Amino acid sequence: MRAALCLGAVGAQQPLRQWGQQRQQESGRRRAQQQTRLGGRRRNNPFPVPHEWYQPGEFIVGGVLSQSFYNFYEILYKEHPSKNLFDVSYMVPKFYQHVLALVFAVKEVNENPNILPNITLGFHIYDSYYDARMTYRTNLDLLFKMHRFVPNYKCDTQKNLIAIIGGLGHDTTFHMADTLGLYKIPQVRVESDANQVPSFYRMVPNEAHQFVGIIRLLKHFGWTWIGLFAMNDNSGEHFLQTLEPLLSQNGICSAFTQRIPEQLHIDNVDEMHDIALNMYVGIRDNKVTTFIVYGESLAITALRTIIFLSDPTNKENTSFIKVWIFTAQTDFISMGLLKVWNVLLFQGSLSFTIHSQNLPAFKEFLQSVNPSRTQGDGFIKGFWEQAFDCIFPNLDAPMDVSGMCTGEERLQSLPRSLFEMSMTGHSYSIYNGVYAVAHALHGIHSPRSKQRAMGKSERLKLQDLEPWQLHPVLHDISFNNSAGETMSFTDQREVEGGFDIVNIVTFPNRSFLRLKIGWVDSDAADGKEFSINEDMIMWHNDFNQVMPISVCNDYCCAGYQKKRKEGQKFCCYDCTPCPEGKISNQSDMDDCFGCPEDQHANKKKNGCIPKTIKFLSYEEPLGFSLASLALCSSLITTLVLGTFVQHKDTPIVKANNRDLTYALLIALLLCFLSSLLFIGHPGKVTCLLRQPTFGIIFSVAVSCVLAKTITVVAAFMATKPGSSMRKWVGKRLTNSIVLSCSLIEVIICSGWLMTSPPFPALDMHSVMEEIIVQCIEGSVTMFYCVLGYMGLLAIASFIVAFAARKLPDSFNEAKFITFSMLLFCSVWLSFVPTYLSSKGKSMVVVEIFSILTSSAGLLVFIFAPKCYIIILKPELNNREQFLRRRM
Known part of the structure; x- marks a missing residue:
């Protein structure tokens, strides 16, 4: 388990202790309720029973969707047996949509007579707990067991695992690859990475498109002095090593680079204070108006916590009014006490998102989700309690009726930071991943492709199909999904396309809207690689709807040129007047230039005027x-x-x-x-x-x-x-x-x-x-x-x-x-x-x-x-x- 909660800020130890006390009270209440549900027994099993959802079928699509639960008990309690503060699981309600997207896709496939006729597609979904041990455990569960955990022994032939859809995290995906790679099982990923594994199929575009989009976006708005936040892991390091040279090549400088920690023990106040101090100083820099945040969704949690601890009254501090640029890996999430914190701070943020389409049928499917009508879903009760801040009654023990879940709560009433009714980009990738596997199976079992794919003329029995036999067909698959979009893979086994650019519009009720304002796709036709509609952007109110400026110093006016400051980055410079006979007709020019031969510089040196024709005339x-x-x-x-x-x-x-x-x-x-x-x-x-x-x-x-x-x-x-x-x-x-x-x-x-x-x-x-x-x-x-x-x-x-x-x-x-x-x-x-x-x-x-x-x-x-x-x-x-x- 890795929980990236970055806590602490300058002068914020007292608010931190107050927050810790509130957290302890909340944890105590949760712990008591959880122990009541468990019959007062504490779980001492080093591998707790995973949350899962199983539906049988001739072929099983496995899902190990990471980041659904953050189980503080499993790690913190075992590392500190004397502390009972955090022996409780907190779920990120928003990620439950990823589970539902997989279920909805399987449901659509099974109801479609044109795909896999007379074949039922099943699924088995596990939560990785954002932990390497649990990821390995769930991999073994998918491979070798049905109802009982017997490693390396397949005791039930009904469970025919054909492909696995991985989670959002890089580490989770590669932990899965350690085991699944031995069996050459196709792994459909919903995140992008520079590393290539033969069995990986990425349902998101190449991350290079996102780097190009970031550079084009910064140059479009003239932001040359920016701050960088990245997760302190391998993916964050790769992001910085790739982006920083691109910034320098395009005349952009990073004012600072701050790594967001992957994990913090919340009871270690001094450690949190030191980490928060470094982040706080960068955020408070008035010259840096634009920040780029790279990392998984816990990066948002860390930033919100730092800002909250510096302003415990939850009032907006104008020092934190910035332009936040989020990468596609990041999403706005709320959990635990973060649910009461507003998201107005991120008003006007710009975010790269995986392209998605609106699916009305998916919204209808979400409206039908209810704990009493969902069978086999091991996630829904935890989700329901976290999202609606209630508890399901335990028939074996008396409980207070206040705060009980009725099951009649409506998903559409939740703010978007907790749950979105429209399909997000990550969920859309999972949805397309299921369809890719289904169309590959359909291609193998269609009469025209059977001999080409299998190399045999006799009919192949369903139970004889091995997962590795799916690779030749899956690599070349091309299909139209139910939204009418064509899906296919590149030679690098990445889905074709680019990223959308959205503007985040927030509301006081902790909800927000995603307003699409552009896109980036390096493979698009000339002139369409990058597009943005600046007039549609809703900036933060403190900017008065004027485009923010993020530069090391004020722009040089026309008539002046840049002069580099010794010992500082090239984005920091002085402004010097143009030499005699030269002009600069635009702001912030590197060098002045001469006028055409028939013109000369005006007095302000910001324009050219025609020269007068002179000769010794009789008139003068x-x-x-x-x-x-x-x-x-x-x-x-x-x-x-x-x-x-x-x-x-x-x-x-x-x-x-x-x-x-x-x-x-x-x-x-x-x-x-x-x-x-x-x-x-x-x-x-x-x-x-x-x-x-x-x-x-x-x-x-x-x-x-x-x-x-x-x-x-x-x-x-x-x-x-x-x-x-x-x-x-x-x-x-x-x-x-x-x-x-x-x-x-x-x-x-x-x-x-x-x-x-x-x-x-x-x-x-x-x-x-x-x-x-x-x-x-x-x-x-x-x-x-x-x-x-x-x-x-x-x-x-x-x-x-x-x-x-x-x-x-x-x-x-x-x-x-x-x-x-x-x-x-x-x-x-x-x-x-x-x-x-x-x-x-x-x-x-x-x-x-x-x-x-x-x-x-x-x-x-x-x-x-x-x-x-x-x-x-x-x-x-x-x-x-x-x-x-x-x-």
Whole structure:
């Protein structure tokens, strides 16, 4: 026997003693009543007479349905002979439905003329007392006796055991397998386990479906911080070893893992207190809202006891308001003093259950159950007394009439924690197990399958059929039960299908409803493996019908990303803002991500907004100002050119090569106008022309300046007697300098356009909030070659002008050219680093400014003094004055 009553809680020793006193009084009353029924005799037999129910037939379906009785007397009294506190059996009334499901299935089979005609199916049902010794004892009873216990001797041929339906517990099933496996008797199980035994046929789906369902359920609701409760046995250990890696793989953490003890001696208060302390701390954790409970139905009993002892007044404590997720092995049960405890604490719980169908005939069958009309049922009196809290009269001894069972009590009046009128999943599995055996027998005895199954042509007599001969047919069986569902086994001898997901709705009268809200079946068609209707869920009232949250810390808002906390599980993290240029548009994101190229992050970093298209346009103030400045400068240059043309015959205009002056002014005019190519939406033509045009025109301008300076030096040298420079002074020298220097720049630009010409492109990355429409140089090397050659000409002009600045002359241009070229070189030397450090339209602005500044410098320093004399000092612009100044 194993009784999993987990008792004790923090600071609850006094309530525990009070509860123990109540339990002692209750036990004393029960013990006195039981001894009265037994004639005042104490049972000293180490193997008490098992509770059983027998109905004869050609074939017997045996049932060892565990967990029906918890016999405290058999273990606790023998371990502690001096203690008489618990020498009484307590039954779990709810499990009586499993017995009735087997009986009902046999009854339907026998009444169905299409299954096993002219053959009566019988049954023999035993209770295992949830004890290994009793399980072995009942196995021997099923195999070898009819009315008397004679081990290893079959004394009655009428009892032809053909198959056995095992109980809900893993241990009970494997204790049965130790004996029954020797005889290869088919064992139909109503619980699932990872271990495989050849003679086992599981009437429940593969437990892997349930693991998948748990993970899908947690991910659906976003519960990542959960508590785990599991029975402290092999099945609980297997559950934890399987589930915990799945949780980690799916981003879910277990806040704690608590094992529920299999057995506690209720008189050991200290032991119960220590166990309750560990469980109590986990339950009171406010961060953990979701608990998963794995284990047989005693797990519920343990949890209810712990919570009761922490709140003996039976008032709901909001610290225990959680979302409980129960596995299919667990059921809500009440027994003993637990019957007076409500189940409101588990309101809104979610439970995986074995799929079942409503059978109206089964409900009618339950309504007909009555102690006076049931023959051979060794369970019903114990069930009736436990369920209705009454005692059947003993005719041999006088008894108080108060609290007597009348037999007229109605099952439908019991709360669901004591008994359910609708067939539960476990009962449905037992029901289908009987039908599977019946259809297998029917298949063997049908004429078409006899030779295939038995390998013989002669007729097989009923009494000659051995249980092991049922395996070939049972493995491949497929049938429709009375509910219209098709039942068949997989290759692993497990029934096909999945699990239902139900919502537990509780009531103050200790009853509850199961509301189906979804299902899980990994073998279903794509898209139907998991389904849940969240709108149907009735959460606990304290949640105000808002989906609970179970996380280690608050979710990270949009615009933030997770940052793991050192030394803690990965489900516990801090929230940090997204890096610059990245966003998170959902809560609780692991990493931020970048926006599409044509969008950028908003200020809150929780969304993307379209980038604005930017280029230096005429409409914006800066573009308009630069364009206006270029036009004004062009106009001034035009006026200067007009002034020089108008005064072309004056000495000051003729003094420094009049044609070269006109060429320089025209080049400067084009330089100012070339800056307009950099303003406006860049197109293929403008991108193709802007840099080469700028380079060639500036080269012409600087070449003209270089020619002017060389002309000054050559003219001075030509004035010396016997000088050979006389033949070089004139238009031939200046034209050669201008043409040759400009031609080199033209060649460079032509090569640039032919090899890798500039083209328009969109720059998505230089400026985060903008899409810059710009011209790509194509070949950066060629671009800097153009600038470098122009700079080389400027430096040469500066050097020559600087050397000739002090030559005697009536109007020496060299000194003015020196200043202009100094400014020109300064502008373009500073242009390179400024241009490289700029982005977007700022690069265009820098280049336009450099063009305008350098052109204006040449115009001002070279032509302003001449214009001053021509316009304001015309008296100085005559031959006599010119010669006088020269002398």
